[in-house]
Amino acid sequence: xxxxxxxxxxxxxxLFLEMERVQFKPRAFEKAALAIEALxxxxxxxxxxxxxxxxxEIPSVGEGISERIDELLRTGRCRELExxxxxxxxxxxxxxxxxxxxxxxxxxxxxxxxxxxxxxxEKAARAxxxxxxxxxxxxxxxxxxxxxAFYRExxxxxxxxTVLDLAHSIEARLRGLRTVQRVAIAGSxxxxxxxxxxxxxxxxxxRPDDAVRAFxxxxxxxxxxxxxxxxxxxxxxNGMDADLRIIPxxxxxxxxxxxxxxxxxNIKLRRMAQEKHLKLSEYGLFRGRKLIAGATEEEIYAALxxxxxxxxxxxxxxxIEAAGNGKLPHLVEQGDLRGDLQAQTKWSDGTCSIEELAxxxxxxxxxxxxxxxxTRDLAMARGADEAKLRRxxxxxxxxxxxxxxxxxxxxxxxxIRRDGSLDIADDLLDQLDVVGAAVHTWFxxxxxxxxxxxxxxxxxxxxxxxxxxxxxxxxxxxxxxxDMDAVIDAAARSGTVLEINAQPDRLDxxxxxxxxxxxxxxxxxxxxxxxxxxxLRFPALYGVHMARRGWAEPGNIINTLPAEKMxxxxxxxxxxxxxxxxxxxxxxxxxxx
DNA sequence: GCCGTTTTCGGCCCGACTGTTTTCAGTCG
Numbered sequence: 001x002x003x004x005x006x007x008x009x010x011x012x013x014x015l016f017l018e019m020e021r022v023q024f025k026p027r028a029f030e031k032a033a034l035a036i037e038a039l040x041x042x043x044x045x046x047x048x049x050x051x052x053x054x055x056x057e058i059p060s061v062g063e064g065i066s067e068r069i070d071e072l073l074r075t076g077r078c079r080e081l082e083x084x085x086x087x088x089x090x091x092x093x094x095x096x097x098x099x100x101x102x103x104x105x106x107x108x109x110x111x112x113x114x115x116x117x118x119x120x121x122e123k124a125a126r127a128x129x130x131x132x133x134x135x136x137x138x139x140x141x142x143x144x145x146x147x148x149a150f151y152r153e154x155x156x157x158x159x160x161x162t163v164l165d166l167a168h169s170i171e172a173r174l175r176g177l178r179t180v181q182r183v184a185i186a187g188s189x190x191x192x193x194x195x196x197x198x199x200x201x202x203x204x205x206x207r208p209d210d211a212v213r214a215f216x217x218x219x220x221x222x223x224x225x226x227x228x229x230x231x232x233x234x235x236x237x238n239g240m241d242a243d244l245r246i247i248p249x250x251x252x253x254x255x256x257x258x259x260x261x262x263x264x265x266n267i268k269l270r271r272m273a274q275e276k277h278l279k280l281s282e283y284g285l286f287r288g289r290k291l292i293a294g295a296t297e298e299e300i301y302a303a304l305x306x307x308x309x310x311x312x313x314x315x316x317x318x319x320i321e322a323a324g325n326g327k328l329p330h331l332v333e334q335g336d337l338r339g340d341l342q343a344q345t346k347w348s349d350g351t352c353s354i355e356e357l358a359x360x361x362x363x364x365x366x367x368x369x370x371x372x373x374x375t376r377d378l379a380m381a382r383g384a385d386e387a388k389l390r391r392x393x394x395x396x397x398x399x400x401x402x403x404x405x406x407x408x409x410x411x412x413x414x415x416i417r418r419d420g421s422l423d424i425a426d427d428l429l430d431q432l433d434v435v436g437a438a439v440h441t442w443f444x445x446x447x448x449x450x451x452x453x454x455x456x457x458x459x460x461x462x463x464x465x466x467x468x469x470x471x472x473x474x475x476x477x478x479x480x481x482x483d484m485d486a487v488i489d490a491a492a493r494s495g496t497v498l499e500i501n502a503q504p505d506r507l508d509x510x511x512x513x514x515x516x517x518x519x520x521x522x523x524x525x526x527x528x529x530x531x532x533x534x535x536l537r538f539p540a541l542y543g544v545h546m547a548r549r550g551w552a553e554p555g556n557i558i559n560t561l562p563a564e565k566m567x568x569x570x571x572x573x574x575x576x577x578x579x580x581x582x583x584x585x586x587x588x589x590x591x592x593x
Numbered sequence: 594g595c596c597g598t599t600t601t602c603g604g605c606c607c608g609a610c611t612g613t614t615t616t617c618a619g620t621c622g
Contacts, residue, residue: 027595028605029594060594061594064595100620104620135619140612228610279606283608
């Protein structure tokens with residue numbers, strides 16, 4: 001049973017408990033479900049290694065919930081949940097995902113009309129049976145039908161890259177209004193989560209009506225959920241929900257803090273405030289009725305005794321404690337990047353010549369770029385064999401002799417075969433500056449086999465970097481099933497660099513894995529994986545933020561170093577080789593990044 | 594049911610909007 005299924009069971013129990021108006025327990029189950037969804041490790045694996053006891057190590061999972069999970073894993077069922085289902089045989093999870101329906105209304109609908117599914121709900125609404133119920137007069141029926149239509153549209157989360165332009169465009173339009181003083185995009189966009197559920201827009205304005213009108217009449221708006229003097233909620237045509245909040249200027253920082261989230265971060269801050277006999281809301285930090293901080297996030301954190309926490313870290317995964325101890329990391333920034341270690345050219349499936357790409361990299365202020373075209377097995381991408389790579393290396397040497405202000409490194413994106421071996425001969429790899437290895441085939445191997453395969457590649461003394469380690473494509477291809485903790489440990493042992501691939505549909509490593517890698521002392525790089533010159537902006541646009549979400553400092557990222565120092569962190573080449581880069585001593589190679 | 598720099602009991606984030614139970618419950622984020 002996987003994490004999502006366990007979380008589903010817990011969430012279902014939370015809803016049933018809420019129907020019975022049980023106090024506090026529903027929240028406990030809900031919190032545990034959230035914690036399990038946030039885990040990057042299979043709960044089943046923890047449980048197999050450490051039993052029920054290991055389950056209690058999961059935050060928000062205590063004695064009661066760990067025993068229920070144990071039963072789920074042992075038997076595939078939970079007797080208590082089955083009893084609940086018998087008592088109120090409704091599809092609560094499905095019904096609760098209808099906007100406006102919660103546990104109480106679901107119970108009412110079942111008690112009065114025996115509604116168990118969304119289909120039955122729709123029928124009853126169409127037949128006009130719902131409007132006869134107390135609590136469901138008049139408009140409720142319309143609202144339910146509309147909510148069902150939305151539900152059927154399937155509203156997945158949206159990759160951040162598909163949301164940013166929209167967010168910035170809405171921001172710009174509101175900023176263009178004369179009566180608007182301040183505008184900010186908050187929410188998971190500001191935290192740079194890889195996928196975005198909804199859009200949160202904040203406005204301080206002298207005449208709020210203008211902003212509300214402009215917002216609700218945008219061509220992107222498909223439906224208006226609610227409109228008030230301070231809060232307006234809409235559904236956009238792309239299926240996303242967007243909220244507009246009108247904020248007094250003196251509370252703008254408090255609102256920005258609140259709407260940036262995450263929810264868990266907010267709750268912890270509010271509880272901290274409570275402990276100090278203060279109250280934190282989106283309007284400010286209050287002692288009694290007196291506002292003591294609110295105009296900026298900085299002054300609120302300071303008043304709580306915390307250093308300013310960058311939005312990317314606000315997930316309640318230790319950042320609040322670190323901010324209290326002056327132990328927050330000094331996160332990597334866009335300007336720290338000096339080079340790019342993965343780019344494809346016309347030699348395989350890219351669109352630019354090597355020279356064009358090098359000039360574009362130079363224009364972006366980079367000092368070096370590695371050319372890493374695909375290799376032999378990837379025939380579809382016109383992968384290079386050894387002879388073709390040799391020809392390419394000669395061209396690179398000629399370009400380096402001619403070009404100023406940018407250094408081109410030789411390299412390749414070598415295929416990792418099914419058994420973990422590589423598709424290019426060792427003696428040629430020994431001549432390259434940067435050897436990246438990547439999975440492009442056999443994505444569906446069983447977990448054990450995939451883990452062995454990746455570890456074998458990582459431990460190969462000729463592999464400098466594991467490119468896009470999960471081989472996922474957001475919304476298209478799932479991550480390969482492998483024990484990534486074991487891969488990260490292997491990278492730490494063998495001195496292999498793990499890539500943070502900044503292609504917006506990859507973003508791979510994930511934020512959680514970056515953090516794990518940083519903690520394990522693994523070297524990382526942030527690459528564009530460019531296939532044209534425009535892609536070279538991806539590391540600064542997306543990659544840096546993913547690294548920051550994983551608590552990475554410049555010292556964790558090798559391409560914040562100048563070329564020679566960066567090369568010295570890669571694995572040493574055998575003595576016979578190393579044509580284009582100087583032989584590296586063991587000591588230089590061991591230099592810490 | 595969970596949790597702890599006020600710890601093993603006694604709390605559990607806070608506020609907005611909707612509908613309509615004309616003072617509040619339900620839902621949402």
